[in-house]
Amino acid sequence: MTRTPFMAANWKMHLRAADIDDFCAEVRDALAGSTTAQRGVRVGLFPPFVYLPRVVEALAGVDVTVGSQTARPEAKGAFTGEVNVEMVKDVGATCVIVGHSERRHVFGETDADVRARLDAVLAAGLDVILCIGETLDERQADQTLAVVGRQLQAGLAGLEGDVVAHRVTVAYEPVWAIGTGLTATPAQAQEVHAEVRRQVGALLDDDTAARLVIQYGGSVKPENVSELMACPDVDGALVGGASLAFSSFGSIVDFDKQGSGNTGVDR
Numbered sequence: 001m002t003r004t005p006f007m008a009a010n011w012k013m014h015l016r017a018a019d020i021d022d023f024c025a026e027v028r029d030a031l032a033g034s035t036t037a038q039r040g041v042r043v044g045l046f047p048p049f050v051y052l053p054r055v056v057e058a059l060a061g062v063d064v065t066v067g068s069q070t071a072r073p074e075a076k077g078a079f080t081g082e083v084n085v086e087m088v089k090d091v092g093a094t095c096v097i098v099g100h101s102e103r104r105h106v107f108g109e110t111d112a113d114v115r116a117r118l119d120a121v122l123a124a125g126l127d128v129i130l131c132i133g134e135t136l137d138e139r140q141a142d143q144t145l146a147v148v149g150r151q152l153q154a155g156l157a158g159l160e161g162d163v164v165a166h167r168v169t170v171a172y173e174p175v176w177a178i179g180t181g182l183t184a185t186p187a188q189a190q191e192v193h194a195e196v197r198r199q200v201g202a203l204l205d206d207d208t209a210a211r212l213v214i215q216y217g218g219s220v221k222p223e224n225v226s227e228l229m230a231c232p233d234v235d236g237a238l239v240g241g242a243s244l245a246f247s248s249f250g251s252i253v254d255f256d257k258q259g260s261g262n263t264g265v266d267r
């Protein structure tokens with residue numbers, strides 16, 4: 001079963017127009033000559049809303065996914081300050097992150113809110129990254145697998161397997177590892193990734209589970225990406241801090257040149 005690794009830069013509320021222009025120029029230099037299939041890695045950039053059109057334009061013709069960090073599901077309405085799925089689609093985004101732990105914990109989004117966003121993104125024909133992950137308290141209470149199981153059930157139950165296999169990426173991001181410098185060990189990541197795949201098999205079907213791309217997120221950096229990618233069920237990374245400079249994000253995209261031997265082929 002071939003799964004193309006997916007390396008995604010989640011810039012959160014960082015970088016300004018000039019930084020973004022420089023970053024996009026470096027992406028163009030590095031990637032304009034190859035397709036995702038040729039390089040064997042899908043690359044995604046998730047800028048703040050206001051810079052989405054700028055990134056889409058700067059990377060026109062380059063085989064890179066440009067997406068939004070969130071989007072509301074409602075078609076329209078009195079939601080001062082918010083942006084919906086159709087709006088990010090209008091400006092050329094092709095993917096939306098839903099359920100990031102900062103959306104869940106800082107903005108209070110529930111499992112049901114996350115599902116409403118995911119459904120709206122799929123209905124609009126866009127791809128989606130569904131983030132799941134346990135807090136430190138939940139891990140210490142031995143609740144990790146139960147929590148990710150609940151989040152997967154809420155996020156994916158009832159969807160068509162083929163749609164999930166093609167258009168959904170799951171990002172396992174232990175909340176205690178996000179922005180803290182603490183990374184799950186490869187063994188910890190692999191344990192949860194294997195369980196995510198098993199649970200998706202039980203929820204949907206085994207073929208969908210085998211094709212599902214599962215990213216790891218939480219303090220991924222050039223120094224640890226190879227060992228994480230060497231895990232059989234780790235298919236990519238959702239990267240925050242280390243995605244803010246192309247010097248480090250580019251090395252993460254090039255993880256297979258750092259000795260892990262994991263090229264995404266026939267795993």
Ligand code: PGA
Nearest residue numbers: 178179218219239240241
């Ligand atoms: P981090 O963030 O790489 O800075 O830990 C990851 C994320 O929040 O997606």
